Amino acid sequence: MxxxxxxxxxxxxxxxxxxxxxxxxxxxxxxxxxxxxxxxxxxxxxxxxxxxxxxxxxxxxxxxxxxxxxxxxxSRAGLMIVLLDEDEKAQQHALLFGPPPLGPGAPPLERLLAYGRHRLKFVDTHHALLSDVGRDPQMRFNAPMTLHHSHVRLLLDEAETTGDLDAQAAALLALLDADYVHHQRTDLGRSLESIADAWETVARKLCGT
Amino acid sequence: MxxxxxxxxxxxxxxxxxxxxxxxxxxxxxxxxxxxxxxxxxxxxxxxxxxxxxxxxxxxxxxxxxxxxxxxxxSRAGLMIVLLDEDEKAQQHALLFGPPPLGPGAPPLERLLAYGRHRLKFVDTHHALLSDVGRDPQMRFNAPMTLHHSHVRLLLDEAETTGDLDAQAAALLALLDADYVHHQRTDLGRSLESIADAWETVARKLCGT
Known part of the structure; x- marks a missing residue:
């Protein structure tokens, strides 16, 4: 036809x-x-x-x-990356526009401490996804991690922290790395609460409080 | 026959x-x-x-x-692991038994600062080897890294550093991670000297000096 x-x-x-x-x-x-x-x-x-x-x-x-x-x-990996990306975006929205103390409106140190606890829960929940992605060193230090770096650096700056803010932001973020937290949880048997408390002591020291 | x-x-x-x-x-x-x-x-x-x-x-x-x-x-990887292992052992020997300020005999903060600069050069030279090995999260946090963790933790303790020493040691070591240092060098164009200076400011802050 x-x-x-x-x-x-x-x-x-x-x-x-x-x-x-x-x-x-x-x-x-x-x-x-x-x-x-x-x-x-x-x-x-x-x-x-x-x-x-x-x-x-x-x-x-x-x-x-x-x-x-x-x-x-x-692929399965493709779906997981989209999933992680959507959750990262929701978290980023909460950091930038959500209610205090995570979002704007609280003093910078308070926001920083809220960020540490919030991010810790996030990387614990998303460990498998983040660990997959983080295996690539490009992903460990470039986008989307640059947004977290900028956020922590800004709060350190607003809290009038002295010294090299980039190094201090990197140090604080390293303690919130998905594989590091997973290692603390599974190999050392630590609770999320005690990891969060430890993170807080480091953040407070760097902020000089 | x-x-x-x-x-x-x-x-x-x-x-x-x-x-x-x-x-x-x-x-x-x-x-x-x-x-x-x-x-x-x-x-x-x-x-x-x-x-x-x-x-x-x-x-x-x-x-x-x-x-x-x-x-x-x-295999090539097998040889590289032996090579890294021999160099790690030589460095560990220098930390534990070598001359001060890297080895025993200097005040703890001085030893810690010497360690930072020495390790930084080591990870810069051995980046490709360490990066290969560090891709496995088990290797990033377990042996041989436990020795470095113990060393830094001990020096923090001897320097009478307050707070969670494990978290602070982990934060300092994260800034000496081979991939992190490589990222600073290649993506951000920083010199080894300036990375070492930044590390020193974080170490000094944690030690309260």
Whole structure:
């Protein structure tokens, strides 16, 4: 069967499979599936830890086919990076625009201490994701870590901390590194609370209080 | 041909190929080749950096066959780990038994500051080797790093530093991490001297001086 022709004898492209409204619906489905998959993955990672969550688990929990997961995210790692990225963005929003003492409005030292405890919980929850990403030294020191560095450096500066602020910010962030915290938790059996307290003593010393 | 028999009619194992003296000579050759290969590798790594040194280069410079390198060290990585291990041991010896201010005999803060500058040079020289090894988080926080942690912690303690000494030792060591120092050098263009100065300000603050 030849392609249909319009009145001018030029071929007409078939729109039966992908007309404007179908394409919009497809985009809507894609967006919906993306949200379903990310929500399911976030829930499963929270419940079991990232290491124990497979693509089958995520697709099943989201109620979509595994092929859809791979079409949307390329791979399990791709989905996990998007997940981490969304959670990082939510945390960054809380730091910059959220209520005090994490967000603006509290004295700088108070904000810094709130940041330490908040970030510690974050890296503990997201350990498996952050550890994967952090294995690459480019990721350990470049974006998105530069935002955390700038944030800590700014608070040190606002707290009128003396000395090399970049080195001090780097030192404080190293104590919030996902692998370091994981090592403290699993190899040394320390509680999150005691790691947070230790971090606070270092932060207070650097701020001279 | 049957096996030769001794006077009691018991079979005698042939020693023609590996008698005691030949075996000793073989062990002597093996030890000599090991030293030749390590010396050549150390020289080439110093000259060009570890990334630019191949097993061909090392075998050629040592004047032995490449097969010998693989028999002695298993792989290029195996040789590099032995090389790093020998250099780490030499540094540890200098910390524990060498002359002051790095070794015993100087005041603790002075020893700590000497340690920072010495270790910084070490991780800068050995970046490629340490970076390979440090990619594994087990290696970043367990042996041989525990020795460095103990050393810094002891000096902080001797300097009568207050607060959580483990956290402060970890923070100081994080600023001497090979990948961190490499990032400072290459991505931010900082000199070893300025990194060492920054480290000193953090160490002095933690020691309360």
């Amino acid at each position: 030849s392609a249909p022709e319009n009145r001018n004898g030029l071929p007409v492209l078939s729109v039966a499979e992908s007309g404007p409204s179908e394409r919009a619906a497809e985009r809507g489905d894609a967006a919906r599936n993306r949200v379903l998959l990310l929500d399911a993955a976030r829930r499963l990672v929270d419940e079991r830890g990232a290491d124990s969550v497979t693509t089958d688990d995520i697709a099943n929990a989201a109620g979509v086919g595994k092929g859809t997961l791979f079409r949307r995210f390329g | 049957s096996a030769p028999e001794n006077r009691n009619g018991l079979p005698v194992l042939s020693v023609a190929e590996s008698g005691p003296s030949e075996r000793a000579a073989e062990r002597g050759d093996a030890a000599r080749n090991r030293v030749l290969l390590l010396d050549a590798a150390r020289r080439l790594v110093d000259e060009r950096g570890a990334d630019s040194v191949t097993t061909d280069d090392i075998a050629n410079a040592a004047g032995v066959g490449k097969g010998t390198l693989f028999r002695r060290f298993g």
